[in-house]
Amino acid sequence: MRDLLRRYWRTLWRPSAYFSLGLLTLGGFIAGIVFWGGFNTALEATNTEKFCTGCHEMRTNVYEELRGTIHFTNRSGVRAKCSDCHVPHNWTDKIARKMQASKEVWGKIFGTIDTREKFLDKRLELAQREWARFKANDSLECRNCHEYNYMDFTRQSKRAFDAHSRSLESGEKTCIDCHKGIAHRLPDLTLTQQ
């Protein structure tokens, strides 16, 4: 066994006697293309709704609630899926979020929110984490679709027009400050006052 390892170790570091540089370089290059394509495909697969709702924690709680909202079904048929709002689109932040998901795997294995009651108990914490994230990035995931510059104020209600032109334009407020609980139900907010 040690002899075998030593032979392969030597093969690893000396020039190839039987395979041309062209074959080795091109072979490595093509393998690199295949790998990168596969990597991105796998990354995208983890961004699909099917993947997210593969766990009953997501399917029976947050996804079920989303189904009734305007972000799921509306007159124009444009809709938001989980990752549109909850996974950063920027590469570095996306990779960091994917690694954070290892904690969700942990939660899945140990049943952290495997019943509706546990989910409701934990919901405020979960929501506050997302709110803090939206607040910090100036509601970036909202703005990926809803652009302030293209809002036609004449088609907004008086109340919306007032709020948007006063607080949103100045940057004093960001989307999430007012639009909480629009895609999923609000947590029990009386808990925040304790």
Added chain:
Amino acid sequence: MTPEDSQMKRNVRPLRVEAGSPAAHHEPTQQESPELRRTEEFRTFIFLTVIMAPVLAVMGVGGYGFIVWVYQMFAGPPGSGLH
């Protein structure tokens, strides 16, 4: 390389490799027939491109993600630094 190795190299004539060819520096020894060496080189190449490089790349990207996560624990969620 042990002294025995170099001893062996001097005594054994190359089997198929002609002097002056690129492979002449790496004369096969007694334990190593050209067929074996070819197989070993092929397996090493496949191992590097199909297993080791992808695994290292995924570990690198994953490690980077974890580092950014730890950074975000102190600096706040993405976007905090810009304000």
